[in-house]
């Protein structure tokens with residue numbers, strides 16, 4: 001039985017224990033479909049079931065608040081990484097679990113990346129999309145080799161996935177790099193696919209391997 005806030009390597013039922021911590025990017029709002037909130041709660045429960053800890057943007061607003069509370073209440077470790085400018089309660093709400101304060105958004109992303117073995121994006125706005133795309137681009141460059149998952153709730157990301165395919169057809173994205181993005185409609189299916197993910201693309205930036213090795 002977990003006493004909460006543990007750092008044990010995941011060993012939950014069905015898990016191959018590949019991930020100890022996953023960083024979830026998601027909206028600072030909840031969106032206007034109940035399915036978005038339901039997906040955040042479900043992903044949180046799936047992480048708890050698999051003994052996976054959460055790294056996230058800190059704060060209790062929107063989908064961030066839902067998933068962090070679910071994982072915390074489920075007894076897993078929650079690490080919020082938040083820039084000092086966003087710390088005041090009136091901006092981001094209460095942060096639960098452990099918190100690392102960083103100087104800016106750039107430091108936040110690299111700190112989030114260092115503490116996680118994989119990344120998942122739930123529905124969200126510009127902030128979520130920017131975080132997702134940076135992790136995809138850095139994987140393409142070989143700066144990390146961690147799986148990047150897209151939880152495509154109710155087709156929210158259909159047009160983004162279509163744009164990636166257009167990038168391949170129009171010669172801007174390699175087939176092997178398109179493979180970086182693992183997507184699914186449910187949290188359970190996404191985690192299963194991510195556990196099986198094998199990177200196909202070549203490392204193009206020398207000397208960067210391990211820069212974002214998990215702490």
Ligand SMILES: C/C(=C\CNc1ncnc2c1ncn2[C@@H]1O[C@H](COP(=O)(O)O)[C@@H](O)[C@H]1O)CO
Nearest residue numbers: 026027028029057059091092124125126127128
């Ligand atoms: C502007 C709003 C809330 C601001 N509060 C935030 N607190 C913490 N982190 C935030 C906040 N807003 C954005 N972020 C970061 O970007 C991602 C979500 O951005 P999105 O545009 O909502 O998708 C999130 O992962 C955080 O890293 C009220 O909307």
